[in-house]
Amino acid sequence: MVAKRRLRVAVFTTSYPRHQDDFAGRFVSDAVAHLRRVGVAVDVVSPGAYSDFGLAFDGGGIMRNIRRRPWLAPLLFLSMVRALRRAARRADLVHAHWLAGAVVALFAGKPFVVTIHGSISGGFLDDFRLCERHPRLVRWVLRRARVVLCVSEALTETVRRTGVENVVFVPNGIAVPDRAGEEAEPLEVFFTGRLSPEKGVRELAAATEGMNLVVTGDGPLRDLVPTRGFVSREELAECFARAAVVVCPSLSEGFGVVCGEAMAYGKPVVASAVGGLANLIEDGRTGILVPPGDVAALRAAIERVLADRGLRQQLGAAARERIESFYGWERVTGATLAAYLTAVEQPTTPADRAPRLATV
Numbered sequence: 001m002v003a004k005r006r007l008r009v010a011v012f013t014t015s016y017p018r019h020q021d022d023f024a025g026r027f028v029s030d031a032v033a034h035l036r037r038v039g040v041a042v043d044v045v046s047p048g049a050y051s052d053f054g055l056a057f058d059g060g061g062i063m064r065n066i067r068r069r070p071w072l073a074p075l076l077f078l079s080m081v082r083a084l085r086r087a088a089r090r091a092d093l094v095h096a097h098w099l100a101g102a103v104v105a106l107f108a109g110k111p112f113v114v115t116i117h118g119s120i121s122g123g124f125l126d127d128f129r130l131c132e133r134h135p136r137l138v139r140w141v142l143r144r145a146r147v148v149l150c151v152s153e154a155l156t157e158t159v160r161r162t163g164v165e166n167v168v169f170v171p172n173g174i175a176v177p178d179r180a181g182e183e184a185e186p187l188e189v190f191f192t193g194r195l196s197p198e199k200g201v202r203e204l205a206a207a208t209e210g211m212n213l214v215v216t217g218d219g220p221l222r223d224l225v226p227t228r229g230f231v232s233r234e235e236l237a238e239c240f241a242r243a244a245v246v247v248c249p250s251l252s253e254g255f256g257v258v259c260g261e262a263m264a265y266g267k268p269v270v271a272s273a274v275g276g277l278a279n280l281i282e283d284g285r286t287g288i289l290v291p292p293g294d295v296a297a298l299r300a301a302i303e304r305v306l307a308d309r310g311l312r313q314q315l316g317a318a319a320r321e322r323i324e325s326f327y328g329w330e331r332v333t334g335a336t337l338a339a340y341l342t343a344v345e346q347p348t349t350p351a352d353r354a355p356r357l358a359t360v
Helices: 026-037 062-068 070-088 098-105 127-133 135-142 153-160 201-207 233-242 257-264 275-280 295-306 309-326 329-345
Strands: 008-012 041-045 093-097 112-116 147-150 167-169 189-192 213-216 245-248 269-272 288-290
Touching (some): 008 070, 008 098, 026 329, 201 295, 269 275, 269 295
Parallel strands (some): 008 041, 147 167, 269 288
16 A cells, blocks of 8 residues: 555654664564555654653663653653654654553644553553553543554453444554475473563473473573574574474553464464564464463473474464464555555544643
8 A cells, every 4th residue: 555645654663673673663674665655755763853851771661660760750751742743743643552642642732542562661651551551541541543553452442341432453464474484303491581570581481391492582581591682684684594392471552563473484373472572473273372471381381393294394384374364564564554544534633632741
């Protein structure tokens, strides 16, 4: 789908890659690249465009670091609003990411859409919990968005339960490699991601004891698993290709980018039945789902897949087909562009005007 007219969009995000092998906010930068390919002019407002006061790349990201240094929050917010308002002057609309980004977008002075991802900064802000615990606040913010995009069906339903109606399911896009990978010998169990509690790293370590576990990534629980640390995109692709099974034991997950990428490589995935993971995987057909936090069930599922090459091939082939059919970038970019056109074609209302902020 190609834009019918030249749209200009200001994208606001608190997470964006600094270089080719930086995975922070990679799903945002990939989406921006595909939007530009179909003719959308995109200005990105990310750390660097605004002063982050050393909060963006120190540890777990901006929102987690604000909890440690809350006195910087007002300065950070003002810096974000200023930068976004500058970028929005030439834009038709603003596209904010995460609920926290939607709050900043309220002050942009332009119509905005928002993508809800589920969690940010190592799980410090979880959109599922915010919707469940503070539905009135979430409703007040999101009703001011022209369109709310949710990256999983689970998130879509969660947001709708707060009373927000302008919600559509638009997943993160997944690049599908030309060929499925060939598994290595001895068989490898692969995990990649932030090594933190909400990613199920403790459960992973316990469930894979004695197995040939390969791990990439870093985080506070790095000592529990034999991690290789951060790797390049090429090395990560090789790890996916070599894996016999990929494990995603998250306790909370808005979408599940790692799960989707593993499926695109034709790999069977054993994952927790939570959030977006439960939407990506059809249990027993495109992967195996287990109860979150259940170490015994996680280990049993991994052992079952490792013991049956035919099952691995069957699950992997069905998984790759599902990603190609529903999560390819052409489909996702088209849905995003449709949301943009819906947003800009709506008449301007008083809610589109930026609230007064004397110091901006």
